[in-house]
Amino acid sequence: MSVRPEHASALSHDELKTRLHTMGREAREASRIMAAAGPAAKANALETLALLLQERREEILAANAEDLAAARDAGLDAPRLDRLTLTDNTLKEMAEACRFVASLPDPVGAMDSQWQRPNGLLVGRMRIPLGVVGMIYEARPNVTVDASILCLKAGNAVLLRGGSEALRSNLALGRLLGESLAKAGLPAAAVQLIDVTDRAAVGILCKMDEFVDVLIPRGGESLVRAVTAQATMPVLKHFMGVCHAFVDEGADLSQALDIVFNSKVQRPGVCNALECLLVHRAEADGFLPMVGEKLGRAGVEFRACPVSLPLLGEKAVPLSKDDLGREFHDLILAVRVVNDLDEALTHIARYGSHHTEVICTRDHVRAMRFLREADASMVGVNASTRFNDGGQLGLGAEIGISTSKLHAYGPMGVRELTTTKFVVFGQGQVRV
Amino acid sequence: MSVRPEHASALSHDELKTRLHTMGREAREASRIMAAAGPAAKANALETLALLLQERREEILAANAEDLAAARDAGLDAPRLDRLTLTDNTLKEMAEACRFVASLPDPVGAMDSQWQRPNGLLVGRMRIPLGVVGMIYEARPNVTVDASILCLKAGNAVLLRGGSEALRSNLALGRLLGESLAKAGLPAAAVQLIDVTDRAAVGILCKMDEFVDVLIPRGGESLVRAVTAQATMPVLKHFMGVCHAFVDEGADLSQALDIVFNSKVQRPGVCNALECLLVHRAEADGFLPMVGEKLGRAGVEFRACPVSLPLLGEKAVPLSKDDLGREFHDLILAVRVVNDLDEALTHIARYGSHHTEVICTRDHVRAMRFLREADASMVGVNASTRFNDGGQLGLGAEIGISTSKLHAYGPMGVRELTTTKFVVFGQGQVRV
Numbered sequence: 001m002s003v004r005p006e007h008a009s010a011l012s013h014d015e016l017k018t019r020l021h022t023m024g025r026e027a028r029e030a031s032r033i034m035a036a037a038g039p040a041a042k043a044n045a046l047e048t049l050a051l052l053l054q055e056r057r058e059e060i061l062a063a064n065a066e067d068l069a070a071a072r073d074a075g076l077d078a079p080r081l082d083r084l085t086l087t088d089n090t091l092k093e094m095a096e097a098c099r100f101v102a103s104l105p106d107p108v109g110a111m112d113s114q115w116q117r118p119n120g121l122l123v124g125r126m127r128i129p130l131g132v133v134g135m136i137y138e139a140r141p142n143v144t145v146d147a148s149i150l151c152l153k154a155g156n157a158v159l160l161r162g163g164s165e166a167l168r169s170n171l172a173l174g175r176l177l178g179e180s181l182a183k184a185g186l187p188a189a190a191v192q193l194i195d196v197t198d199r200a201a202v203g204i205l206c207k208m209d210e211f212v213d214v215l216i217p218r219g220g221e222s223l224v225r226a227v228t229a230q231a232t233m234p235v236l237k238h239f240m241g242v243c244h245a246f247v248d249e250g251a252d253l254s255q256a257l258d259i260v261f262n263s264k265v266q267r268p269g270v271c272n273a274l275e276c277l278l279v280h281r282a283e284a285d286g287f288l289p290m291v292g293e294k295l296g297r298a299g300v301e302f303r304a305c306p307v308s309l310p311l312l313g314e315k316a317v318p319l320s321k322d323d324l325g326r327e328f329h330d331l332i333l334a335v336r337v338v339n340d341l342d343e344a345l346t347h348i349a350r351y352g353s354h355h356t357e358v359i360c361t362r363d364h365v366r367a368m369r370f371l372r373e374a375d376a377s378m379v380g381v382n383a384s385t386r387f388n389d390g391g392q393l394g395l396g397a398e399i400g401i402s403t404s405k406l407h408a409y410g411p412m413g414v415r416e417l418t419t420t421k422f423v424v425f426g427q428g429q430v431r432v
Numbered sequence: 433m434s435v436r437p438e439h440a441s442a443l444s445h446d447e448l449k450t451r452l453h454t455m456g457r458e459a460r461e462a463s464r465i466m467a468a469a470g471p472a473a474k475a476n477a478l479e480t481l482a483l484l485l486q487e488r489r490e491e492i493l494a495a496n497a498e499d500l501a502a503a504r505d506a507g508l509d510a511p512r513l514d515r516l517t518l519t520d521n522t523l524k525e526m527a528e529a530c531r532f533v534a535s536l537p538d539p540v541g542a543m544d545s546q547w548q549r550p551n552g553l554l555v556g557r558m559r560i561p562l563g564v565v566g567m568i569y570e571a572r573p574n575v576t577v578d579a580s581i582l583c584l585k586a587g588n589a590v591l592l593r594g595g596s597e598a599l600r601s602n603l604a605l606g607r608l609l610g611e612s613l614a615k616a617g618l619p620a621a622a623v624q625l626i627d628v629t630d631r632a633a634v635g636i637l638c639k640m641d642e643f644v645d646v647l648i649p650r651g652g653e654s655l656v657r658a659v660t661a662q663a664t665m666p667v668l669k670h671f672m673g674v675c676h677a678f679v680d681e682g683a684d685l686s687q688a689l690d691i692v693f694n695s696k697v698q699r700p701g702v703c704n705a706l707e708c709l710l711v712h713r714a715e716a717d718g719f720l721p722m723v724g725e726k727l728g729r730a731g732v733e734f735r736a737c738p739v740s741l742p743l744l745g746e747k748a749v750p751l752s753k754d755d756l757g758r759e760f761h762d763l764i765l766a767v768r769v770v771n772d773l774d775e776a777l778t779h780i781a782r783y784g785s786h787h788t789e790v791i792c793t794r795d796h797v798r799a800m801r802f803l804r805e806a807d808a809s810m811v812g813v814n815a816s817t818r819f820n821d822g823g824q825l826g827l828g829a830e831i832g833i834s835t836s837k838l839h840a841y842g843p844m845g846v847r848e849l850t851t852t853k854f855v856v857f858g859q860g861q862v863r864v
Binding site for chain 2: 014032035036045076109115117120121123127130131207209213214228229231234236255257259261262263266335349358371372373376377378379380381382383385386387388393394404405407409410411419420421422423424425426427428430
């Protein structure tokens, strides 16, 4: 990683632009070398990084402590301080992620499929890197490593624009990334950290389509919307997760209860947590008191439709219109009783955010209809919403979850950081 | 297809917007029905359309004759008149395309791959439609049918905005599309023709991200750039084709000559035609006089580097800087002698447009390096550049050739009008 040491708050807009364009040009050049790099060099860099994350943990934790002290002085709230914090354990997990990504098959150069044409041409789709990836993210220093190692494995160069609160931590991690690349004979410019804390840097980056093939914003909705509105290159974006579970007539209610509990309670602040429970009318009387009891005991508050309100116990308040299609990010659950699968699917089409939808059912036909018709990046039968995650689905690490359909829909892992080109093996064929 | 009969030149901007938003809303609703439609209904609509294109050809040709008369009065040039013209033969080809697309396997609902997780979850990627496609194209009425049948097969709804010169032809084709959908029990709003000739319609369509999942502009570079600059949804775009052929040291020169001739001469006005020939220094003396003779006889003019200039005969003039990275769309070929494969690859990285690049070689190592390192949507060995085409590569009909890497890179057929979602089959799993 090439880190530019001078801080840049004193730069004029033109100077800032020149500086970012230089980084972009170097990233573009590095991306050509990365695309041609063999699997061994990339795995070598990842394994070196895993070692350095352990050997040099004092250095990283010291930088992180400085970030944390400054953030406390600036009055950051507890959840944001939590996301900023690195520990021995998070560094260990980062090192494990490096080793895991190193162990994945190298996607680049693989032929997805090949077929022969009547004229003897052998045609195939070869997997190739995207080129230069721009990551724009908030105060989570672990994204610096996650994004870098996935981009590196996929043969891309990456420009990283992290949150200013995490700058010292990111610079420390960046040094290790740079050393790892150099040791493997790979170009330092393949991973570059934009250390300019000026917000104008994001606006400039969004217009650098000459140097950046795709932008990936990772953070709150306002960040994602701002990047999408400004960007002149494709954006892989992750909006809200308004996830539903539908408990069908005849479902195994005890299993459904475990699924609903896990989906809502295990980690309520994340995008694949349950926000709205839909229950078939035939099961309402039997199921909702169980939900009221078990989730209520865990501190869940219910926003309940008129039918479910009397069945959920004392933690239930009437549902308002604003509670539908909403990400609570908290121990709050909207609950609605529906007449049938059709009404559930219509509700999901109207209020869902194309993130995660699950059905609890024992009926095969309705299970398959739900899988086919619910429009979300992950649709599940008899499983928690919390499985919509790259690691849980078996993709390895992820760089975000796409809720728009172009290029990637769902968790984006190494494969989603590549594309395919057509390769044609001929013996002199011409078109007639 | 639902065609709105009143012409709309008298509409205010707000009325126009309301009207397009209504069409968008109806397309969104129709897309839900199309996504759930089975293969038989879609194939049925396509086969009915094939029949109608034959039975009702008088009606279409009469409408096309009116368009042509108006275009002649308006002084359209010969190539544009040519693109606007429908004949018995083009209608026959359209009908064949319908039958061919009907015969392709239905992509929707197919599971691309499936794997089991250690906790017993069965995870798969299910192929699904993109949703609503917006096509913006110029005066080629055949695109109305090509785009509609591909979108229909892929389970999408489509909003079509064709050129105003082709409006009568498009309306006539639209009637047949509407009848075919209705006969198959599919919603008419799945294919809607925007008959508003006002240019403001394109600007409004570009902002309708609530209703349109992807825009596909098909036409000249200025149209593509205007749509890309304005669109708030992803755009699948097809820019220039600046295609190169590199004739390597030791290539089969007679075969290379056929490939270069076919690539340049067979149809010089299209995007996969050859624009620049790169020749290894060791073959220049032997190969370039053959090129000068054979292509010169076919009327090709050469823009030649200093080394190639004396070898190409009297049709050669000196190469200027502007001749590199340029789409001539004509019987003109830039020619440059290079020292080796590296110099050829560097030239292509600098001047290529990520469309089509080919190498003529007998050396296996250099062939594989070229395939891997030339960055284009199709890279070929010992084959004409003219093969970068959906039909030629075996994808069936195509809706355009993408030269940007996100989602699709190369010819876009039925598969590229779909995406995948994750589907999860559980037996009560929760996340621990």
